[in-house]
Amino acid sequence: MRLMEEKILQEGQVLPGGILKVGSFLNQQIDTRFLAQMGREIARLYAGEGVSKIMTIEASGIAIAAAAGMAMQVPMVFAKKHKTSNVDGAVYSSTVHSFTHNTDYHIVVSRNYLRPGDRILLVDDFLANGHALRGLMELIRQAGAELVGVAAAIEKGFQGGGDGLRTQGVRVESLAIIDRMDDNGILFRRQ
Numbered sequence: 001m002r003l004m005e006e007k008i009l010q011e012g013q014v015l016p017g018g019i020l021k022v023g024s025f026l027n028q029q030i031d032t033r034f035l036a037q038m039g040r041e042i043a044r045l046y047a048g049e050g051v052s053k054i055m056t057i058e059a060s061g062i063a064i065a066a067a068a069g070m071a072m073q074v075p076m077v078f079a080k081k082h083k084t085s086n087v088d089g090a091v092y093s094s095t096v097h098s099f100t101h102n103t104d105y106h107i108v109v110s111r112n113y114l115r116p117g118d119r120i121l122l123v124d125d126f127l128a129n130g131h132a133l134r135g136l137m138e139l140i141r142q143a144g145a146e147l148v149g150v151a152a153a154i155e156k157g158f159q160g161g162g163d164g165l166r167t168q169g170v171r172v173e174s175l176a177i178i179d180r181m182d183d184n185g186i187l188f189r190r191q
């Protein structure tokens with residue numbers, strides 16, 4: 001999505017440690033018109049795949065996942081983050097390593113909202129090492145639901161998470177893939 005690349009070039013800030021800040025349009029302030037465009041683009045990419053539900057993790061994935069859900073006219077469910085693994089039997093749960101905070105946390109989703117037979121599209125703002133998405137995939141596995149694919153607003157290709165999933169046969173669509181990012185600028189992968 002050329003528009004995403006332009007937006008990153010115009011408004012993104014490259015921070016030390018391989019972090020891209022997009023607080024002006026996705027992570028704190030949200031450019032709502034652009035968000036709707038992102039949702040429509042994800043809907044276009046996964047049209048005809050029989051997606052029955054969108055899934056993400058709170059908090060930063062919620063906006064884009066909701067936009068995709070609205071465009072596809074399907075519900076969106078987000079996994080909640082828990083500090084402890086002490087959760088009751090009414091939920092599916094797994095552990096995720098956070099790249100941005102360098103800690104582990106637990107994610108849970110109510111068994112009521114994830115069912116066998118659901119065809120799930122995972123959506124997130126960033127795809128870096130892929131830990132967040134792998135945690136969600138574990139919840140899908142526990143529920144006996146089916147993974148249709150992944151859509152990320154921004155993939156940091158240099159961290160390898162997206163290509164790792166592709167190698168495993170998972171369909172991964174990213175609205176922009178950054179292959180290199182440093183003081184000299186940002187290099188996008190041609191898709």
Ligand code: 5GP
Pocket residue numbers: 018019020021022027060061097098099100124125126127128129130131132133156161
């Ligand atoms: P992963 O689990 O793929 O390593 O990281 C994905 C999660 O970490 C995303 O949900 C996102 O919240 C956060 N994240 C990873 N890299 C970045 C980044 O460069 N910028 C921002 N704002 N968030 C990031």
